[in-house]
Amino acid sequence: MKISKYWQRNDTSAIGYHILNKVPEVTIYFWIIKILCTTVGETAADFLNSNLHLGLTGTTFVMGSLLIITLFFQFVSRRYVPGIYWLAVVLISVVGTLITDNLTDNFGVSLETTTISFGVALIVTFAVWYASEKTLSVHTIYTLRREAFYWLAILFTFALGTAAGDLTAEKLDLGYVVAAIMFGALIVIVAVAHLRFTLNAVLAFWVAYILTRPLGASLGDFLTQSKDDGGLGLGTVLTSALFLMVILLTVTYLTFTKKDVIATVDLSTAGPENLHEIQDDEWVASAHRK
Structure with a gap:
């Protein structure tokens, strides 16, 4: 009998088995931390690459190793744990950036090619995901x-966000502030299209x-770059420390309040559509039949 780590028993109910979603609800806290994580990812990569002189290869190895370890704990966790989840997001933002930087700087691949390639890779991922699961919703991440x-x-x-953001900055020669405003405006347009004009939520x-990546990068560059280069000159250390502190405080708040925990599904009332979505777990079906 197979018991999935994605399930937990609650002895206060007759059947008492609940689906535990592994990712947070999309709230204002989600977007705040996401943008901060993106900015920290940008500044942390620059710090390791330039200040500690690890280079792109060394930085990629260090951050890639940390990401693998963090994702291991994320996958084996039975539920959404804010600290683990957001650490994974910070690290994956760094690794995603480094993948693009390695391709363009070390292998000479053009930004046009990387943008198109990662765009295609993302589309293929979504296509295979939907073909397999019949949904792309973040409210159903429980297998x-x-x-x-x-x-x-x-x-x-x-x-993709790194490649597209760098390509836009290179072609349009935008300043950090203008770039941040542009990407921020695009995000607002998407939000309005969803809230007012029924753009599909997924x-x-x-x-x-995707757009929060170049937005966060523009903010990071504006804060860290020297005043002569159009920035505020705060440097990577101070910027990373400040943003990490805000992330830590917000994640701590969410850990205790659980304001971003997606509601679970009680198997005692689950319909056929719920069982169909998780039919790969034999134990779930047998538990429902009891």
């Missing part, structure tokens, strides 16, 4: 396969997710 698709998609969104989420 190992769906979580694997989820994190792969996130990796490609960071790589599509709106992933488009906004």
Whole structure:
């Protein structure tokens, strides 16, 4: 009898088995931390690459190793744990950025090619994900396969966002502030299209997710770069420390309040459509029949 780590028993109910979603609800806290994580990812990569002189290869190895370890704990966790989840997002933002930087700087691949390639890779990921699971919703990440698709998609969104953001900055020669305003405005347009004009929620989420990468990078560059280069000159250390502190405080708040925990599904009342979505777990079906 197979017992999935995605399930937990609650002895206060007759059947008492609940689906535990592995990712947070999309709230204002989600977007605040996401943008901060993106900025920290940008500044942390610059710090390791330039200040500690690890280079792109060394930085990629260090951050890639940390990401693998963090994702291991994320996958084996039975539920959404804010600290583990957001640490994974910070690290995957760095790794996604480094993948693009390695391709362009070390292998000479053009930004046009990387943008198109990661765009295609993301589309293929979504296509295979939907063909397998019949949904791309973040409210249904409660099987190992769906979580694997989820994190792969996130990796490609960071790589695509980095390539597209750098390409836009290179072609349009935008300043940091103008670039941040432009990408911020695009996110607002997506939000309005969803809230006012019924743009599909899943599509709106992933488009906004991609756009937060260049937005965060523009903010990071504006804060860290010297005043002569159009920035505030705060440096990577101070900027990373400040943003990490805000992330830590927000994640701590969410850990105690659970304001971003997606409601669970009680198997005692689950309908056929719920069982169909999780039919790969034999124990779930047998528990429902009891």
